[in-house]
Amino acid sequence: MTRDGAALPVLGAGGWGTALAVSAARGGQAVRLWARRPEFAARLSRERVNAEYLPGVALPDDVEVTADLGAAVAGAEFALVVVPSVGVPDLLADLPRDLGVVLCAKGLAPDGGRLTDLAHELGFKRVAVLSGPNHAEEVGRGLPAATVVASADEALALGVQRALITPTLRVYTSADVVGVELGGVLKNVIALAAGMVDGLGLGDNAKAALTTRGLREMVRYVVSQGGADDTVYGLSGLGDLIATATSRHSRNRAAGEAIARGEHPGQGGKVVEGLRTADLLDSWATAHGVDLPIVRAVHRVTAREWTPARGVAHLMEREAKPE
Ligand SMILES: NC(=O)C1=CN([C@@H]2O[C@H](COP(=O)(O)OP(=O)(O)OC[C@H]3O[C@@H](n4cnc5c(N)ncnc54)[C@H](O)[C@@H]3O)[C@@H](O)[C@H]2O)C=CC1
Numbered sequence: 001m002t003r004d005g006a007a008l009p010v011l012g013a014g015g016w017g018t019a020l021a022v023s024a025a026r027g028g029q030a031v032r033l034w035a036r037r038p039e040f041a042a043r044l045s046r047e048r049v050n051a052e053y054l055p056g057v058a059l060p061d062d063v064e065v066t067a068d069l070g071a072a073v074a075g076a077e078f079a080l081v082v083v084p085s086v087g088v089p090d091l092l093a094d095l096p097r098d099l100g101v102v103l104c105a106k107g108l109a110p111d112g113g114r115l116t117d118l119a120h121e122l123g124f125k126r127v128a129v130l131s132g133p134n135h136a137e138e139v140g141r142g143l144p145a146a147t148v149v150a151s152a153d154e155a156l157a158l159g160v161q162r163a164l165i166t167p168t169l170r171v172y173t174s175a176d177v178v179g180v181e182l183g184g185v186l187k188n189v190i191a192l193a194a195g196m197v198d199g200l201g202l203g204d205n206a207k208a209a210l211t212t213r214g215l216r217e218m219v220r221y222v223v224s225q226g227g228a229d230d231t232v233y234g235l236s237g238l239g240d241l242i243a244t245a246t247s248r249h250s251r252n253r254a255a256g257e258a259i260a261r262g263e264h265p266g267q268g269g270k271v272v273e274g275l276r277t278a279d280l281l282d283s284w285a286t287a288h289g290v291d292l293p294i295v296r297a298v299h300r301v302t303a304r305e306w307t308p309a310r311g312v313a314h315l316m317e318r319e320a321k322p323e
């Protein structure tokens with residue numbers, strides 16, 4: 001049943017790991033889905049539905065669930081790493097260094113750097129990133145979607161493309177790791193801001209202005225890190241910004257909306273990557289003298305240093321200048 005020999009390890013059984021496992025298996029790829037908690041893995045293996053993170057989507061027979069990390073990656077060329085960014089360093093530390101790693105988290109390393117850099121620093125030679133407009137709820141249901149796998153190792157990118165491409169998930173390759181990785185990271189912060197615009201009832205004009213200026217901020221940051229502006233205008237940048245800033249599925253957008261209403265964002269234990277990213281990036285931008293005003297406003301508001309109204313004023317009352 002496998003396409004390329006050994007089963008594909010999918011490490012992380014949250015919403016996105018489960019959706020990727022289901023999608024690949026439906027496409028004819030045998031999958032080993034690793035969950036950190038043994039009792040959770042046992043329940044998932046028994047019930048064949050991830051009721052906690054991806055309800056209503058049945059696991060095909062070709063998805064084997066395990067809590068044994070060594071068994072999950074045994075014999076594999078590469079593995080998808082699909083835990084939240086905060087858990088990536090510890091998981092990478094436990095993996096064999098000759099394994100190719102495909103990083104799927106849309107977040108940063110603890111020092112504010114890129115997770116792909118961290119993987120190289122830890123000794124991995126074959127590193128890729130997977131990112132695009134891909135809500136797990138839709139990919140899990142087999143609705144049409146497209147995504148991008150980027151790597152400096154072309155053979156790895158092509159292998160991932162072969163393993164994941166299906167009639168409903170179109171997988172493109174790219175050599176711009178920086179651009180693909182950081183587009184997915186940044187759009188979460190802009191989606192938090194878009195949610196705040198929704199929560200404050202500021203209207204469609206404000207949201208269009210915010211997301212467009214947010215795209216400009218994404219380009220500025222990506223280019224400062226060596227990525228290409230063209231990549232930001234593609235699926236993993238603009239595409240994911242549209243999907244996230246407008247979606248009822250987005251946890252980042254919903255968290256922004258809740259914060260603007262004065263609530264604490266309750267996501268039932270699901271990760272809201274933009275909160276951590278805004279914190280890390282605001283510090284980075286301050287230290288490096290880079291102007292990221294939306295990141296700054298989102299960080300200050302989510303840290304409860306500013307009210308949402310002050311965040312809006314910070315953006316509206318900047319000096320007048322050409323677009
Ligand atoms: N949900 C989505 O639609 C998409 C999510 N992503 C990204 O994928 C990453 C994972 O997100 P989701 O699967 O949605 O998360 P989730 O919130 O659905 O679930 C998180 C999963 O990771 C596990 N986990 C938490 N901390 C861990 C750690 N330290 N080590 C190992 N496992 C840990 C949890 O037990 C849970 O199974 C995030 O970076 C997210 O931005 C990317 C594309 C789509």
Ligand SMILES: O=C(CO)COP(=O)(O)O
Nearest residue numbers: 132133134135250251252
């Ligand atoms: O990355 C995503 C869609 O591409 C998921 O976004 P949220 O984490 O905001 O739900």
